[in-house]
Amino acid sequence: MINKEEIKKMADGILHPRKRKFVDNHIMHVEREWFLGVTIGLLLFILGGVWSFNSYQEYRMIDTKDSEIAIDSVIYKKELVDSVVDYFGKREEVYDNYLKKASVNGYQDLVIPIEDEFDNSIGATTTEGLPSSISVDEVEGDIDTPNMDSVIDGEILLPTNSF
């Protein structure tokens, strides 16, 4: 027969069930440690693999680009050179025309017309209306002088106008 004490215990057991506590008193767990070790090892292996793959990708296609920048950096002012060559060509032509005139004519009569392409600043191509005295300072050449300094002996020099 169930006595009163036993009934109380049973009721207490139903109303206040005791939680079962899992208490592990072992410090080392071989399986856990191996699992941790292997996991860390795998992680290191995977990270190393990723890093290696990245490095491989980075250095796999190293291409030494034959840069165009270097080629573009060599400046040769062709237009300027051409204009200077043209300028001196015209100038030499005028010079030669006058020499021809001098050698052919001997300057007894002015027969050969000089085709002067340039309007000299002193304006002394005509003999009429010329004052009895002209003085000009700093007469530049009659042609719009290109910048010679940039093309002297093909060197690339600093731009300055004559003197």
Added chain:
Amino acid sequence: MRINNKTKYVFIISIVVVIVSASIFSFFLFFINKQGDRLEEKVSLLEENNKKEAAYRNITRTATETEEERLLLGRKFLKGNDDTIVFLSEIETLAPKFGLTFQTKALDGVVGKAGDQEAVKATFAYSGKKNSVLDFTKVMENLPYHSYIEALTLSEIEEGLWEGTITAFITTKSP
């Protein structure tokens, strides 16, 4: 709790293996990084050399292509005293062809306005018929050299006889 000898042994071996593995891993990491750096240095050096080579090729090509222009332009400068003497004698020979009496008034080696060019500063006086004087002036203005006229004076010294005084700068260049 007691740890038995076998567990201790396994634990020590594991520690040793981890340390050795980490060391080898670190060594390879360091070694590969170092090699990578060296490779980058060499690649950049190679790029630089390629650029220099391209520039060299370009300059050589430009020099070859522009040889004619450079020679032509080089002749537009007086090179040294010899050229100056040749120029002067050329001018002095030229003046009589125009029927002029000619005189070199002054001749100096000067530095141009920009300070980086040397030039010959020459002052000439010439006299004769008006047309001769004017034409000779034009010749002086159009000398086949890199030159310019600094000053010019034209005057009629007597009836029909004109005199011109001209100061010209002719750029010189070391040969």
